[in-house]
Amino acid sequence: MDINQLIADKVATAQKAKQKTVETRIKALLEDENFIESQRRLASMSTEMGKLQVSMTTLNKLPPFIANDGRKFNLNVFSIPFFGLGLGEVMGIIQGSRGAFTDELQMQFEAVVGIPFIELQQASLAQGSPAYYKDGEVFPAVEGDYYELVQIIKSIALKLEIYDCSMELSKDRYDLWYVKAEVAAKRKLADFNKAADLMSTGSKFTLED
Numbered sequence: 001m002d003i004n005q006l007i008a009d010k011v012a013t014a015q016k017a018k019q020k021t022v023e024t025r026i027k028a029l030l031e032d033e034n035f036i037e038s039q040r041r042l043a044s045m046s047t048e049m050g051k052l053q054v055s056m057t058t059l060n061k062l063p064p065f066i067a068n069d070g071r072k073f074n075l076n077v078f079s080i081p082f083f084g085l086g087l088g089e090v091m092g093i094i095q096g097s098r099g100a101f102t103d104e105l106q107m108q109f110e111a112v113v114g115i116p117f118i119e120l121q122q123a124s125l126a127q128g129s130p131a132y133y134k135d136g137e138v139f140p141a142v143e144g145d146y147y148e149l150v151q152i153i154k155s156i157a158l159k160l161e162i163y164d165c166s167m168e169l170s171k172d173r174y175d176l177w178y179v180k181a182e183v184a185a186k187r188k189l190a191d192f193n194k195a196a197d198l199m200s201t202g203s204k205f206t207l208e209d
Contacts, residue, residue, distance in 0.1 A: 044164040045085070051160065052089035058112045059093075065102055075099045075109070082177055086165025090156055094123045115156055123152040130181030133188035136196075141182065146174050 029035045056077045064072040077096030079088040093113060097120040100109040110117040128144020150169055157167040 041164045048160075048162045048165045049085060049089070052086070052093070052162075055113050056089065056093065056096075059096065059109060062105065062108050062112075065105060073099065073101075075105070080177075082180070083169065083173070084166060086162060087153070087167050087169060090153060090160075090162075090167065091127065094120060094127050094156075097121070098124055113160075115159055119152065119155065123149065123156065126152055128178075130178045131185045132181060133185040133192075136189070136192050138182075138185045138189050141178055146171055149174070 056079070059075050059077040062075055064074040066072050075096060076099060077093055079092045080095065081088050083091050097109055097117070100106045100117070106117045109120070113120070126145040126149035129142040131141040132139050146169075153167055153169060157163075
């Protein structure tokens with residue numbers, strides 16, 4: 001009696017049975033409209049996200065504006081993850097459009113994104129600016145217009161052919177963005193002031209391995 005062959009035969013029989021079970025399950029899934037719709041939506045979202053990410057990458061590669069004193073100002077267009085996939089990218093593009101402060105950059109920005117720059121400017125005003133910390137100071141928030149922003153986001157999504165990535169922005173989410181930014185800015189200021197106090201009192205820091 002070849003025990004190894006017996007085991008191999010049993011395994012082969014079990015594998016065939018398993019394969020039939022898998023085939024039955026796959027057939028059922030392929031006939032499940034909810035499953036197919038879920039897969040369609042995921043594929044569409046992947047395509048939409050790819051388009052948005054390519055736009056942001058292209059914008060960040062545009063030549064910087066060079067001031068008379070030689071300083072360079074690059075566009076900084078990044079997603080705002082707080083708003084989730086899709087909407088975070090659109091909010092980031094809106095925010096990043098503020099860096100296009102020359103006619104040439106504005107035309108390039110518009111050409112890359114495919115949205116009239118005047119619409120992006122209006123979206124930027126409606127978006128507003130949460131408070132932020134810089135160089136030992138907290139700069140206060142600049143209030144936007146949530147209701148106008150929601151309508152412009154719908155327009156932008158339509159023109160960019162974004163149908164499956166969620167573009168829903170609730171008032172609570174929008175307000176929370178401002179609150180979290182202010183809290184973070186104040187925390188950074190507190191850390192800065194604490195470090196400044198330690199330095200002014202001549203405190204010594206001990207670095208441990």
